[in-house]
Amino acid sequence: MSLDALTADLRAFAAERGWEKFHRPKNLAMALAGEVGELVAELQWLTPDECEALTDAQREAVGAEMADVLMYLTRLADVLDIDLDKATRAKMARNVLRFPVLEAGGEASVVAVQA
Amino acid sequence: MSLDALTADLRAFAAERGWEKFHRPKNLAMALAGEVGELVAELQWLTPDECEALTDAQREAVGAEMADVLMYLTRLADVLDIDLDKATRAKMARNVLRFPVLEAGGEASVVAVQA
Amino acid sequence: MSLDALTADLRAFAAERGWEKFHRPKNLAMALAGEVGELVAELQWLTPDECEALTDAQREAVGAEMADVLMYLTRLADVLDIDLDKATRAKMARNVLRFPVLEAGGEASVVAVQA
Amino acid sequence: MSLDALTADLRAFAAERGWEKFHRPKNLAMALAGEVGELVAELQWLTPDECEALTDAQREAVGAEMADVLMYLTRLADVLDIDLDKATRAKMARNVLRFPVLEAGGEASVVAVQA
Numbered sequence A, B, C, D: 001m002s003l004d005a006l007t008a009d010l011r012a013f014a015a016e017r018g019w020e021k022f023h024r025p026k027n028l029a030m031a032l033a034g035e036v037g038e039l040v041a042e043l044q045w046l047t048p049d050e051c052e053a054l055t056d057a058q059r060e061a062v063g064a065e066m067a068d069v070l071m072y073l074t075r076l077a078d079v080l081d082i083d084l085d086k087a088t089r090a091k092m093a094r095n096v097l098r099f100p101v102l103e104a105g106g107e108a109s110v111v112a113v114q115a
Helices: A003-016 A025-043 A056-079 A084-098 A107-114 B003-016 B025-043 B056-079 B084-098 B107-114 C003-016 C025-043 C056-079 C084-098 C107-114 D003-016 D025-043 D056-079 D084-098 D107-114
Strands: none
Touching: A003 A056, A003 A084, A003 B084, A025 A056, A025 B025, A025 C025, A025 D025, A056 A084, A056 B056, A056 B084, A084 B003, A084 B056, B003 B056, B003 B084, B025 B056, B025 C025, B025 D025, B056 B084, C003 C056, C003 C084, C003 D084, C025 C056, C025 D025, C056 C084, C056 D056, C056 D084, C084 D003, C084 D056, D003 D056, D003 D084, D025 D056, D056 D084
């Protein structure tokens, strides 16, 4: 699935239901924050190791929350007239410069990440 | 850009820098929450109308934060072995059933959204 | 209610239930993010004006989420050995210096807030 | 410090700077989400053990973010006319009923937490 196709599907979905009036940027940003909260909550009491060995039911639940995050993110980009695909390519190109691959391993660049 | 291609790029990016040890699910979920916080912060003091008439600089800043959100979301799906594309299709199919298009307008289904 | 009293109550509540092993910092930070997500979700589809004229039921629901946020925040401070009271006084003292009151109104300092 | 005193201080702080027009509920909820994002980000790359042995500098940074969270939470309660102290007492009373202390340990009630 491309982001463009998802954008078009979500736009039609909202239009068919008369939801454009609710889909204003601040509202969608808040909805996105709410869904990320639900996603984080799915993992909050699990240990790091448990998170890497999710049961099928857990993986299903987490996946459903991740889908909600992606859908609100995509819809927000659409109403803000932001090309999320282009913005992501640009950010990745910047990250390549910002975090160079080191000969001796990645430790130094990790420091940069945390800065 | 497909989610599959983005997933592959981010996986390679992390591997080249030795970051897999940091990219554990809870850490990535927290990073995602942090980036969504930055995104929301870009819009927090703007009025609803101002959000719909962003300047180029604002749109650039918001787009960069949205890219970070998408990248951490995609990376988290990868380390959790979740097919985000498939999960999103499934969620959209459920939403079609959950929020039927009404003949007389979308008000009733909006109530459902808020429930 | 003082933060100290709330801290003591929450510590006892967790101890009586054997929850200390779950109340590790990352877990509590994630739980806090989850509760903030629930709080934000309560207001997401309301207009700015509707938010300032909540019904009793809405105010009750929002208040319950705010309580959850306060409780996880207080509990997190406790397990991190952070004096939240002291940290808040320090931050307020810094903000007084950072955002001076202007004779002619607060517009200039608002710019500082948004910077 | 009591929540009432903090509420009064923050109200005066905003009034002196002419910030009431910015301190509308949705804006403050978004600011709160933004600050929680910053707080979570402070801990995101640390291991669980590292989080429990913060350096003084880390503890200072985390405490400053926690203060921001508390201030926005308190300010939001004020503009929504919600008594956060009362809401918190009510929530704690409900939690006592919801999570009874078990004779044989807290495991069963933990399951309830995760439900």
